[in-house]
Amino acid sequence: MEDVWVEKYRPKSLDEVVGQDEIVDRLKSYVKAKTMPHLLFAGPAGTGKTTCAIALARELFGENWRASFHELNASDERGIGIVRTKIKEYARTAAPNDVGFKIIFLDEADALTPDAQAALRRTMEMYSRTCRFILSCNYSSKIIEPIQSRCAVFRFTPLKSEDIKKRLKYIADSEGKKITEDALNAIVYISGGDMRKAINILQMSAAISDTIDEGVVYKATGLAKREDVEDVLKKALAGDFIEARNKLNKLLVELGLSGEDVIKQIHRVIYDLPIDDRLKVELLDKTGEIEFRIVEGANERIQLDALLAYFTLAGSK
Numbered sequence: 001m002e003d004v005w006v007e008k009y010r011p012k013s014l015d016e017v018v019g020q021d022e023i024v025d026r027l028k029s030y031v032k033a034k035t036m037p038h039l040l041f042a043g044p045a046g047t048g049k050t051t052c053a054i055a056l057a058r059e060l061f062g063e064n065w066r067a068s069f070h071e072l073n074a075s076d077e078r079g080i081g082i083v084r085t086k087i088k089e090y091a092r093t094a095a096p097n098d099v100g101f102k103i104i105f106l107d108e109a110d111a112l113t114p115d116a117q118a119a120l121r122r123t124m125e126m127y128s129r130t131c132r133f134i135l136s137c138n139y140s141s142k143i144i145e146p147i148q149s150r151c152a153v154f155r156f157t158p159l160k161s162e163d164i165k166k167r168l169k170y171i172a173d174s175e176g177k178k179i180t181e182d183a184l185n186a187i188v189y190i191s192g193g194d195m196r197k198a199i200n201i202l203q204m205s206a207a208i209s210d211t212i213d214e215g216v217v218y219k220a221t222g223l224a225k226r227e228d229v230e231d232v233l234k235k236a237l238a239g240d241f242i243e244a245r246n247k248l249n250k251l252l253v254e255l256g257l258s259g260e261d262v263i264k265q266i267h268r269v270i271y272d273l274p275i276d277d278r279l280k281v282e283l284l285d286k287t288g289e290i291e292f293r294i295v296e297g298a299n300e301r302i303q304l305d306a307l308l309a310y311f312t313l314a315g316s317k
């Protein structure tokens with residue numbers, strides 16, 4: 001089977017982790033002290049939460065880290081059952097290492113019901129001598145307060161454009177692929193700080209061509225080019241409704257994009273349009289409304305026409 005690059009290029013050590021500098025420093029101090037409290041990793045997808053947990057385990061436990069690290073996904077089973085069975089069973093066994101504890105990494109911990117979280121809190125306390133928990137979640141506010149207060153909280157942030165670009169360049173180099181600056185910018189723009197998404201797009205693009213430029217990236221992702229979407233909106237704002245509509249239709253047909261895809265792209269483009277903030281706010285408000293209608297099942301062609309009509313009217317005010 002072909003390698004999956006997100007796994008192939010998952011950093012093995014804390015030093016290899018890109019960005020998240022403060023987090024990495026704090027984790028290194030646990031390695032040095034050979035001890036750690038329970039940890040709560042909060043932040044968006046693909047920013048290094050699982051990666052940091054595994055790298056920490058590797059550095060703490062050495063070669064046989066797998067025996068001391070157990071990964072569970074809470075969203076598979078959201079109820080109290082998972083805490084009473086799987087988590088407890090693993091937590092109660094002795095640590096198979098000389099550090100004195102092992103780690104349970106619980107991904108998507110915010111999927112657990114409040115009851116299950118309350119049971120988890122008791123388990124964490126009962127076995128804290130031999131077992132440390134790393135809870136991973138998107139929003140720490142979805143974790144009950146008594147757990148939050150027993151954990152050191154780490155807030156992961158979306159990765160910086162420069163950091164993502166550096167990593168993508170490194171991966172492309174290692175795979176013998178050429179990538180242009182335009183292509184890097186396009187991937188960064190589409191991935192929104194999610195490194196997993198960025199690396200997946202790079203791999204999809206590399207499957208199409210050894211030289212990856214912007215066109216290849218948009219072809220691989222099936223999205224419209226940013227300039228094309230921008231052009232549609234600019235035409236509408238300039239009062240050229242029919243032209244804008246024709247161009248948008250062409251994009252929809254040629255690329256087979258759904259209304260939802262297009263609305264998401266429009267949403268991102270609005271921020272960079274050369275218009276004043278008041279108008280941006282107005283357009284964003286309307287875009288949100290239209291997106292809601294499309295998601296709820298309204299006819300997407302009519303809704304997109306309505307949105308362009310709104311842009312046209314707003315532009316002529």
Ligand SMILES: Nc1ncnc2c1ncn2[C@@H]1O[C@H](COP(=O)(O)OP(=O)(O)OP(=O)(O)O)[C@@H](O)[C@H]1O
Nearest residue numbers: 006009010017018045046047048049050051195196
């Ligand atoms: N900070 C980072 N430095 C280098 N690579 C990263 C980083 N963050 C993510 N990656 C890459 O993206 C992949 C996914 O990252 P990871 O599993 O750590 O995400 P996560 O934050 O745990 O997301 P989720 O909440 O979806 O589980 C990794 O295999 C790695 O290749």
